[in-house]
Amino acid sequence: MARLANWLRLVTLSVAVAVSAAASFPVAAGVDLPRLEKGRGDKCVEETQNMRRNHMEYLKHQRDETLRKGIRTTRHSLKKCVECHASEKSGSVAASKEDFCSACHSYAGIKLDCWDCHATKPGKKAMPMAGQGGNTHNTSPLMATAQPGDRK
Ligand code: HEC
Ligand code: HEC
Ligand code: HEC
Helix, strand or coil: HHHHHHHHHHHHHHHHHHHHHHHHHHHHCCCCCCCCCCCCCCCCCHHHHHHHHHHHHHHHHHHHHHHCCCCCCCCCCHHHHHHHHHHHCCCCCCCCCCCHHHHHHHHCCCCCCHHHCCCCCCCCCCCCCCCCCCCHCCCCHHHHHHHHCCCC
């Protein structure tokens, strides 16, 4: 029994290591990144290296500010990311594997649920339930089935 427990602990540990290794893979120094289309304008909303590493934190922070406190600033807005990073070819940040957001993520084995609700193309309204208050991040199944046509 003790041996089984040890073995399980070992398995859990190596899975955790494998997952974090995969996630930090493209950000790690010396590893080739997938080819990315350059964003519009001449710079990002934060310094490029910083964005590579911390964009998810900015987005989550921005989301929490908006949903919990109703604060809507644009600097780290997801809508803005899409405006600057949508592909010339597909017009989207995540329609094909080469598109900006999915290029890195599919490389790193990460799948976002953001696009269930948020538009991947500039100027598209993808959230008919937005603005009704409450934390809609908790009602994913409802939102997702309400808007099947707006995905991709
Ligand atoms: C279940 C649907 C749903 C999912 C899934 C979802 N969001 Fe949202 N999100 C919303 C709604 C609704 C708002 C509120 C929009 C408003 O009131 O302006 C919002 C607002 C935001 C905002 C602030 C407004 C903006 O454009 O910047 C950010 C940032 C954000 N979400 C990021 C994310 C990220 C990142 C993910 C994926 C990790 C995600 N969201 C997944 C529904 C969703
Ligand atoms: C005003 C246009 C603009 C906005 C808004 C913008 N970006 Fe950028 N982004 C750029 C440009 C231009 C670059 C390339 C900068 C460079 O080459 O140094 C870039 C670079 C990046 C990179 C690094 C890419 C690489 O080559 O490794 C990431 C990641 C990124 N942006 C994510 C985001 C996210 C997430 C958002 C929204 C929170 C966002 N960007 C908003 C223009 C923008
Ligand atoms: C330079 C590569 C790269 C680009 C470009 C990139 N990401 Fe990421 N993203 C990552 C990596 C790597 C992670 C996972 C980091 C981790 O888990 O520590 C990640 C994680 C995230 C997360 C958190 C996922 C979660 O489940 O916690 C969000 C949200 C996110 N990215 C949004 C975006 C958006 C939106 C874009 C396009 C505007 C984008 N990213 C472009 C590399 C990138």
